[in-house]
Amino acid sequence: MSSPPTDAALVAAARSGSDAAFARIVDRYQGPIRTFLRRLGPYDSDADDLAQETFLAGWTELRGLREPARLKSWLFSIAWRKAKGEARTMARNRQRDHDWQDMRPDCETPQTEHAIALHQALAQLPPDQRAAVSLCLGEGWTHADAAGVLDMPLGTVKSHVLRGRTRLAELLGVDS
């Protein structure tokens, strides 16, 4: 059985115009990117819109990717930039659409109690801390990799993760 293509191979194929290769990139990373963005904001639908914009920006800027093997980190850094940049816009849109949203049945993904509790607890953390915690505790990234993606000093990321973990444990009622 043939092994799945590497990120570098998919990037090379997508750069030469293969939509199938880019679709495989989307399939490979949509789960982690959407999860990361959903943990940063209150609404899954906004996060999914942002995830789509992330992949679209990825497609547009694919030729600028210097290290194709680091595709995952690169996509996450685009997602983080977009999340920071569009946080204000989304808040404005949400305010505008608030009444309409209230009239609709809840169409967000059904969530378990644990997921709801985690969302509520994460919402108590500052955005930078939430992002560092999501990457390091949620996705299992190393502090160094997370620092690269979030464009923060290593010490800052370590501190965010430590404080975030303590605060989350406190809010969720588990041992730190």
Place this chain on the structure above:
Amino acid sequence: MSQPDPLADFFAADTAPAVDRGFRMAVMEKVAARRLRVELVLRSLATLLLLLGVALVSPVLQRFAQLLGQDLSQVLLVMLVAGTVAYLGHFWLTRQPILRLPRLRFF
């Protein structure tokens, strides 16, 4: 043995679906729309440049046609009509356009 992380259960419960075909289709639709927009802009620019070029050389072409005279112009007209008929006939038989615009790939 290391203790399991008590927060791990919470994070494990809060993950987006690994592969969502609807999401992939939405992304690929946006990609196709952006590619179309870019290609339209590029083709419009190319057409504009072509028209500009024709406008610039048209005085020379007109002078050239006058020099060729009436007889040769009629021959050129017959050739043009024959070529058009041949092209349309081929298209009618094969449903394949002979002339195909090259795909512009900038991304």
